[in-house]
Amino acid sequence: MVGRKVFHLLHRSDSSAARVVDGLLLLVILLSVAALALNTVDDVSRDYGDWLEAIQLCALIIFCVEYVLRVWSAAYDPDKSPSRGIARFVFSGYGLIDLAAILPSFLESAGFVSLRCIRLLRIFRVLRVARFASSFDRLARVLRRKAPDLLTFAFLALIIMLVSAVGIYYAEHDAQPKVFSSIPECLWWAIVTLTTVGYGDSYPITPGGKLFTSVILLLGLAIVAVPTGIIASGLTEDARDTRRQSE
Amino acid sequence: MVGRKVFHLLHRSDSSAARVVDGLLLLVILLSVAALALNTVDDVSRDYGDWLEAIQLCALIIFCVEYVLRVWSAAYDPDKSPSRGIARFVFSGYGLIDLAAILPSFLESAGFVSLRCIRLLRIFRVLRVARFASSFDRLARVLRRKAPDLLTFAFLALIIMLVSAVGIYYAEHDAQPKVFSSIPECLWWAIVTLTTVGYGDSYPITPGGKLFTSVILLLGLAIVAVPTGIIASGLTEDARDTRRQSE
Amino acid sequence: MVGRKVFHLLHRSDSSAARVVDGLLLLVILLSVAALALNTVDDVSRDYGDWLEAIQLCALIIFCVEYVLRVWSAAYDPDKSPSRGIARFVFSGYGLIDLAAILPSFLESAGFVSLRCIRLLRIFRVLRVARFASSFDRLARVLRRKAPDLLTFAFLALIIMLVSAVGIYYAEHDAQPKVFSSIPECLWWAIVTLTTVGYGDSYPITPGGKLFTSVILLLGLAIVAVPTGIIASGLTEDARDTRRQSE
Amino acid sequence: MVGRKVFHLLHRSDSSAARVVDGLLLLVILLSVAALALNTVDDVSRDYGDWLEAIQLCALIIFCVEYVLRVWSAAYDPDKSPSRGIARFVFSGYGLIDLAAILPSFLESAGFVSLRCIRLLRIFRVLRVARFASSFDRLARVLRRKAPDLLTFAFLALIIMLVSAVGIYYAEHDAQPKVFSSIPECLWWAIVTLTTVGYGDSYPITPGGKLFTSVILLLGLAIVAVPTGIIASGLTEDARDTRRQSE
Numbered sequence: 001m002v003g004r005k006v007f008h009l010l011h012r013s014d015s016s017a018a019r020v021v022d023g024l025l026l027l028v029i030l031l032s033v034a035a036l037a038l039n040t041v042d043d044v045s046r047d048y049g050d051w052l053e054a055i056q057l058c059a060l061i062i063f064c065v066e067y068v069l070r071v072w073s074a075a076y077d078p079d080k081s082p083s084r085g086i087a088r089f090v091f092s093g094y095g096l097i098d099l100a101a102i103l104p105s106f107l108e109s110a111g112f113v114s115l116r117c118i119r120l121l122r123i124f125r126v127l128r129v130a131r132f133a134s135s136f137d138r139l140a141r142v143l144r145r146k147a148p149d150l151l152t153f154a155f156l157a158l159i160i161m162l163v164s165a166v167g168i169y170y171a172e173h174d175a176q177p178k179v180f181s182s183i184p185e186c187l188w189w190a191i192v193t194l195t196t197v198g199y200g201d202s203y204p205i206t207p208g209g210k211l212f213t214s215v216i217l218l219l220g221l222a223i224v225a226v227p228t229g230i231i232a233s234g235l236t237e238d239a240r241d242t243r244r245q246s247e
Numbered sequence: 248m249v250g251r252k253v254f255h256l257l258h259r260s261d262s263s264a265a266r267v268v269d270g271l272l273l274l275v276i277l278l279s280v281a282a283l284a285l286n287t288v289d290d291v292s293r294d295y296g297d298w299l300e301a302i303q304l305c306a307l308i309i310f311c312v313e314y315v316l317r318v319w320s321a322a323y324d325p326d327k328s329p330s331r332g333i334a335r336f337v338f339s340g341y342g343l344i345d346l347a348a349i350l351p352s353f354l355e356s357a358g359f360v361s362l363r364c365i366r367l368l369r370i371f372r373v374l375r376v377a378r379f380a381s382s383f384d385r386l387a388r389v390l391r392r393k394a395p396d397l398l399t400f401a402f403l404a405l406i407i408m409l410v411s412a413v414g415i416y417y418a419e420h421d422a423q424p425k426v427f428s429s430i431p432e433c434l435w436w437a438i439v440t441l442t443t444v445g446y447g448d449s450y451p452i453t454p455g456g457k458l459f460t461s462v463i464l465l466l467g468l469a470i471v472a473v474p475t476g477i478i479a480s481g482l483t484e485d486a487r488d489t490r491r492q493s494e
Numbered sequence: 495m496v497g498r499k500v501f502h503l504l505h506r507s508d509s510s511a512a513r514v515v516d517g518l519l520l521l522v523i524l525l526s527v528a529a530l531a532l533n534t535v536d537d538v539s540r541d542y543g544d545w546l547e548a549i550q551l552c553a554l555i556i557f558c559v560e561y562v563l564r565v566w567s568a569a570y571d572p573d574k575s576p577s578r579g580i581a582r583f584v585f586s587g588y589g590l591i592d593l594a595a596i597l598p599s600f601l602e603s604a605g606f607v608s609l610r611c612i613r614l615l616r617i618f619r620v621l622r623v624a625r626f627a628s629s630f631d632r633l634a635r636v637l638r639r640k641a642p643d644l645l646t647f648a649f650l651a652l653i654i655m656l657v658s659a660v661g662i663y664y665a666e667h668d669a670q671p672k673v674f675s676s677i678p679e680c681l682w683w684a685i686v687t688l689t690t691v692g693y694g695d696s697y698p699i700t701p702g703g704k705l706f707t708s709v710i711l712l713l714g715l716a717i718v719a720v721p722t723g724i725i726a727s728g729l730t731e732d733a734r735d736t737r738r739q740s741e
Numbered sequence: 742m743v744g745r746k747v748f749h750l751l752h753r754s755d756s757s758a759a760r761v762v763d764g765l766l767l768l769v770i771l772l773s774v775a776a777l778a779l780n781t782v783d784d785v786s787r788d789y790g791d792w793l794e795a796i797q798l799c800a801l802i803i804f805c806v807e808y809v810l811r812v813w814s815a816a817y818d819p820d821k822s823p824s825r826g827i828a829r830f831v832f833s834g835y836g837l838i839d840l841a842a843i844l845p846s847f848l849e850s851a852g853f854v855s856l857r858c859i860r861l862l863r864i865f866r867v868l869r870v871a872r873f874a875s876s877f878d879r880l881a882r883v884l885r886r887k888a889p890d891l892l893t894f895a896f897l898a899l900i901i902m903l904v905s906a907v908g909i910y911y912a913e914h915d916a917q918p919k920v921f922s923s924i925p926e927c928l929w930w931a932i933v934t935l936t937t938v939g940y941g942d943s944y945p946i947t948p949g950g951k952l953f954t955s956v957i958l959l960l961g962l963a964i965v966a967v968p969t970g971i972i973a974s975g976l977t978e979d980a981r982d983t984r985r986q987s988e
Contacts, residue, residue: 033903037924040910136893139967152383154959162280169287183284184948191955195962197939198444200694201946205448210435217442218401226386227962229478231970232726236483236977399630409527416534430531445691447941452695457682464689465648473633476725479973483730646877656774663781677778692938699942704929711936712895720880723972730977 003076010070011077011089025066032059063102070098142234149230157194164190164216171209176202193217250323257317258324258336272313279306310349317345389481396477404441411437411463418456423449440464497570504564505571505583519560526553557596564592636728643724651688658684658710665703670696687711744817751811752818752830766807773800804843811839883975890971898935905931905957912950917943935961 009018035055038044045052070089077085089095143150165186172180179202180186189202193213204210256265282302285291292299317336324332336342390397412433419427426449427433436449440460451460503512529549532538539546564583571579583589637644659680666674673696674680683696687707698704750759776796779785786793811830818826830836884891906927913921920943921927930943934954945951 037903037906037928041923041925136897138890139893139897149385152386156383156386157959162284165284182287182289184288187284188951188955191958192939192944193444195958196443196690196937197934197958197961198439198446198692198941199939199944200445200447200941201944203439203446203448207431214435214438217438217444218404225475225478228475228722228966228969229480229482229726231966232475232479232723232973233482233486233970235970235974236730237486239974239978396632399633403630403633409531412531429534429536431535434531440691443690443937445686445693445939447692447694450686450693450695454678461682461685464685464691465651472722472725475722475969476727476729476973479726479970480729480733483977484733643879646880650877650880656778659778676781676783678782681778687938690937692933692940694939694941697940697942701925708929708932711932711938712898719969719972722969723974723976726969726973727976727980731980 003073004078006069006073007076010066010073025062028059028062032056035059060102060105063098067098067102070095138238142231142238145238146230146234150227153226153230160216160219161187161190161194164194167212167216168204168209171212172204172206175206175209190216194219250320251325253316253320254323257313257320272309275306275309278302282306307349307352310345314345314349317342385485389478389485392485393477393481397474400473400477407463407466408434408437408441411441414459414463415451415456418459419451419453422453422456437463441466497567498572500563500567501570504560504567519556522553522556526550529553554596554599557592561592561596564589632732636725636732639732640724640728644721647720647724654710654713655681655684655688658688661706661710662698662703665706666698666700669700669703684710688713744814745819747810747814748817751807751814766803769800769803772796776800801843801846804839808839808843811836879979883972883979886979887971887975891968894967894971901957901960902928902931902935905935908953908957909945909950912953913945913947916947916950931957934958937961 008015009021012018032055035052039049039052039056071086074085074089075082077088080088090099165183168189169180169183169186172186180189185202192199192202194216204213255262256268259265279302282299286296286299286303318333321332321336322329324335327335337346412430415436416427416430416433419433427436432449439446439449441463451457502509503515506512526549529546533543533546533550565580568579568583569576571582574582584593659677662683663674663677663680666680674683679696686693686696688710698707749756750762753759773796776793780790780793780797812827815826815830816823818829821829831840906924909930910921910924910927913927921930926943933940933943935957945954
């Protein structure tokens with residue numbers, strides 16, 4: 001009956017013991033990410049590098065033990081046959097994230113040290129934290145429900161950005177051949193401008209380019225406004241549906 | 248009966264064959280736009296320029312064949328007389344976009360090579376993609392329904408921008424005669440500031456100008472907030488109306 | 495009965511003739527503002543200055559005639575005594591804007607030419623355009639209804655901005671004594687940052703200042719989010735109330 | 742019965758006399774903060790420093806008298822025993838803010854002059870002003886009700902920011918080793934970018950970095966959109982609940 005108990009501890013968050021385990025794992029994830037981030041600061045790395053490496057190693061061991069336990073205990077799912085329970089966990093979203101969190105470290109220690117980028121994949125351990133948030137479901141449900149509207153809008157936004165990029169290329173290429181050197185470069189300008197970030201690394205200087213940008217910017221407001229409206233309306237509808245079902 | 252079949256394939260998206268044709272055309276449009284954009288990058292243009300030109304030529308031929316087929320098959324509309332069906336398609340929004348997507352290339356090959364701007368009009372081919380999105384109608388319906396509110400707001404926004412431009416001209420013209428050289432130039436600053444882009448190419452440096460901008464900026468928040476509120480409220484109302492009609 | 499007719503033409507927009515007059519006056523206002531703005535551009539002013547001055551003079555004469563007619567015809571309000579009708583118009587919002595649009599020009603021609611700022615007050619003529627928008631009432635009603643919420647929020651925003659200014663002053667004053675020289679100067683930074691404009695004329699460079707700004711910025715999102723939410727909710731409620739009254 | 746009267750004057754805002762006292766105290770707080778802020782401007786401090794110090798001293802005395810009166814009168818709460826009434830006020834949110842507003846000045850005059858930061862804590866006096874706003878409750882209620890959603894979203898936003906920081910570190914560290922020197926430094930970039938502030942002190946210059954930032958920015962729009970949607974939906978629900986209760 002140990003398997004059944006571990007299953008409930010790791011796969012069902014319905015007991016106080018399971019919540020303690022969840023909290024501890026969240027702490028390990030945050031510590032591991034903090035150690036990864038701080039180790040890129042030169043001063044900190046020189047003085048505390050060994051400690052930070054030790055924290056990351058400990059976290060890796062804990063994640064490995066946790067993953068093995070999760071796979072093993074998944075066989076004790078009362079609603080599934082053992083092989084089905086394991087397969088279901090391994091190929092679920094959380095199972096893949098758990099694997100992605102430990103696999104890079106093994107690849108690295110197997111000789112691929114030079115692939116520094118792989119080490120950085122460890123950050124995806126953070127995504128496992130989403131497991132701990134319960135009201136995340138509500139947000140995900142609204143986003144899924146409004147996915148067609150959001151995708152259509154994203155499509156429209158991309159068309160507006162493409163048209164902006166081509167327009168500014170024509171208006172500014174001759175005046176600033178280095179800044180607006182090509183349409184992909186102009187697309188970068190269009191995205192930075194229409195999301196209202198506006199770094200200031202590229203902006204129009206000709207009267208024509210400024211006039212074109214002014215018109216595009218007033219459309220850019222809609223780029224911020226429409227998805228907000230879609231999400232606000234989706235949340236309002238969701239709250240009403242929930243209320244009606246409970247009545 | 249070939250005409251009737253082509254009509255359903257190109258003018259009605261209700262069969263799986265029609266959806267395959269739609270998907271292929273979307274792919275051609277995207278490839279064509281990507282080729283147009285990449286050809287403006289010097290390095291890519293030098294090495295792969297011929298291939299990119301070939302892709303654009305192929306796309307042009309496909310668009311021409313498609314346009315001719317659409318016009319021809321429009322005569323087989325069962326609800327219209329042949330001439331009416333053709334006229335209806337040619338002068339519809341999509342028909343004009345289709346024409347605008349192929350016409351510039353012919354003008355260009357007819358000797359107007361120097362008119363580079365016309366080549367760039369090809370980008371409007373992208374707008375034809377809107378045809379493929381079905382939930383676009385919902386968004387368009389809400390925008391049309393809220394058009395009076397959005398226009399009134401746009402009018403108010405323009406007044407605020409004009410007042411900002413005149414105010415900053417008076418406050419900063421003496422301190423920065425080059426940056427805030429004229430009211431149209433100040434209008435550029437007002438638009439960049441009130442849409443919260445803030446490139447950093449022009450900003451007030453005098454205490455008076457900063458105080459004036461602070462007040463204007465707090466109004467500028469409303470410029471972002473009001474259209475979002477209008478669209479969110481419009482989407483909520485639209486969802487409720489749809490629900491009531493289905494009850 | 496001429497007075498009664500002029501009254502309906504200028505004070506009631508319920509006939510097609512009144513709408514034509516409104517449209518013509520809107521055109522004159524826009525022309526007058528455009529002439530004022532373009533006259534500050536050096537090149538345009540040198541070549542076309544006389545024409546632009548002439549347009550502004552014509553507009554001034556039209557505005558004066560219009561104002562006199564409005565005051566005179568206000569006496570023919572059927573619901574009011576003549577003196578009350580005139581007093582009501584002169585001291586109404588529109589009456590004061592109309593006066594503000596013509597008064598500065600007389601002061602200027604009376605010798606106060608050096609007071610260039612007064613000339614710029616002419617821009618307020620634009621505000622009269624609001625008279626032409628009918629759906630502006632709806633927006634104004636929602637804003638008035640939500641005024642207590644919006645004011646409370648504006649108050650909270652000001653407190654957040656003050657706290658941000660004092661915090662950044664303490665964090666960055668020693669590192670950048672010129673940029674963050676005083677708390678009013680820091681308040682300018684706080685407003686530019688929290689409205690997400692971010693010109694780039696002042697930003698923190700110390701680790702403490704960056705950490706403080708990061709925390710403040712996540713609050714700054716709320717500064718954009720809350721008024722939008724208030725207005726969106728107000729518009730939704732207003733639409734529901736209107737619907738209920740019509741049922 | 743003086744105690745009872747003072748209790749109603751300071752702890753219940755239900756009489757016109759109490760509202761006058763509230764208004765006067767608000768004025769003193771604003772004057773005190775303005776004096777604190779202006780005293781950091783060198784020119785003003787040199788010329789009017791003594792006056793500004795005098796205003797702050799007067800405000801301090803008024804705050805002390807007010808605090809003593811509030812504590813003393815809290816004993817006359819008709820619903821509580823004297824000791825309970827005092828304890829309740831002293832440890833309430835407002836009681837602690839009132840204490841925090843006067844304590845730093847005493848610490849300072851007791852020799853800790855060098856701790857300039859403590860002086861700046863006076864700004865928290867401003868927070869007492871919240872007491873005067875009654876519709877603040879509504880906003881606070883909605884925020885509290887939507888707290889789980891807002892926290893979940895804040896958590897998601899942090900994950901997106903962390904992933905952005907790690908991604909840009911990998912993409913830009915080699916090209917700009919000084920600007921993107923470490924992951925914490927990249928986190929600063931991620932926050933400034935995703936809140937759409939975009940100072941322009943750090944931005945990607947490599948094609949890979951720009952592509953990555955473009956993708957991240959389109960997600961960044963959601964960072965602005967989701968909390969707005971949550972708050973808008975919360976306010977709409979709150980208004981409906983209030984309406985139902987009154988029906």
